[in-house]
Amino acid sequence: MNSLLKSIEIIETIAQQQPIGVSELSKLLKMPKSSVQRVLMTFQEAGWLRQAGTESTRWEIGARVVGVRPSALKGGALQKAARQPMQDLCDLVDETVHLSIPDGTTAMVLIEETECKQVVRTAYTIGNVSPFHATANGLAVLAHMSDTQIDTILGRDLPKYGENTINDPALIREELMRIRERGYSVNLGQYRHAIYAIGAPVFDSNGIVVASVCFSMPGSRFNPENIDEWGSAVRRTANEISGGSLA
Known part of the structure; x- marks a missing residue:
C-alpha cells in the first residue's frame, strides 16, 4: 500500500x-x-x-488522463457549445484554437482543439496538461478564481519554463488584475519557447469560471500591434461559448 x-x-x-x-x-x-x-x-x-x-x-x-475523465473531457455540453465558436475564431485568425478546463487547482487540461491550415502551426494532444501561471488559458481562468484558489496556486513553487516565464506571485497578481480589466490574457512565450497565445475565460450560468479558450501561434507570426484586436476576438468567442449550452 x-x-x-x-x-x-x-x-x-x-x-x-x-x-x-x-x-x-x-x-x-x-x-x-x-x-x-x-x-x-x-x-x-x-x-x-x-x-x-x-x-x-x-x-x-500523459494523455491517459482523458480516459479517467470521460464526462469532463469527451463530448459534453461545453465542447458542443464551443465547437462552432472555436471554428469561427480559427477561420478569423487562421491560428489553432484551444479549449481547456481547470483540474481543480492542479493544472489546466486541454479538452478540445481546432487546428488551422497553416503549414507551421501549434498543436497539442487532447488531455495535455499545462500550468496556470505560464499559459494564456491558465491565466484567463486563474484571474477569475476565488482568492483561496489563487492563494493555493500562487503559494506553490512556480517553475520557470524559459526566460519569459513570470513566476513571481506579486507580478502574476498584477497581471491577473489587468486580465480582469481587459477581458483577455496574453502569453508571450512564457511556457513554450516562441509560442504566443491570447485567451479569455468561459463562465457558466452562475458566473463561475469553468474553462478558457485561446488561440496560439508561432512567434514568427505574432504582431504586438494586433493584441487588442485579437483579444477582442477571443473575448467574443469566450462570451459566445458562455452563452451557449452552459446554462
Missing part, C-alpha cells in the same frame, strides 16, 4: 511541477532516484506519463 501511495504522490507532484526531472522529484519526495525512475517507466508504458520535449529528460502528465 505504501508503494501505491508513493506512486500516486509521484503522479500528483508531476502534475503540479511539470515538466520535472528525476533528480528534482527524488528531492521533493525524499525517495531514491532508482525508485522514482522505476515508477516513471511503469507509468510511461501505461500512458499516464511521457517525456517532455526538452533537451534533458523531464516528465509531464
Whole structure:
C-alpha cells in the first residue's frame, strides 16, 4: 500500500511541477532516484506519463488522463457549445484554437482543439496538461478564481519554463488584475519557447469560471500591434461559448 501511495504522490507532484526531472522529484519526495525512475517507466508504458520535449529528460502528465475523465473531457455540453465558436475564431485568425478546463487547482487540461491550415502551426494532444501561471488559458481562468484558489496556486513553487516565464506571485497578481480589466490574457512565450497565445475565460450560468479558450501561434507570426484586436476576438468567442449550452 505504501508503494501505491508513493506512486500516486509521484503522479500528483508531476502534475503540479511539470515538466520535472528525476533528480528534482527524488528531492521533493525524499525517495531514491532508482525508485522514482522505476515508477516513471511503469507509468510511461501505461500512458499516464511521457517525456517532455526538452533537451534533458523531464516528465509531464500523459494523455491517459482523458480516459479517467470521460464526462469532463469527451463530448459534453461545453465542447458542443464551443465547437462552432472555436471554428469561427480559427477561420478569423487562421491560428489553432484551444479549449481547456481547470483540474481543480492542479493544472489546466486541454479538452478540445481546432487546428488551422497553416503549414507551421501549434498543436497539442487532447488531455495535455499545462500550468496556470505560464499559459494564456491558465491565466484567463486563474484571474477569475476565488482568492483561496489563487492563494493555493500562487503559494506553490512556480517553475520557470524559459526566460519569459513570470513566476513571481506579486507580478502574476498584477497581471491577473489587468486580465480582469481587459477581458483577455496574453502569453508571450512564457511556457513554450516562441509560442504566443491570447485567451479569455468561459463562465457558466452562475458566473463561475469553468474553462478558457485561446488561440496560439508561432512567434514568427505574432504582431504586438494586433493584441487588442485579437483579444477582442477571443473575448467574443469566450462570451459566445458562455452563452451557449452552459446554462
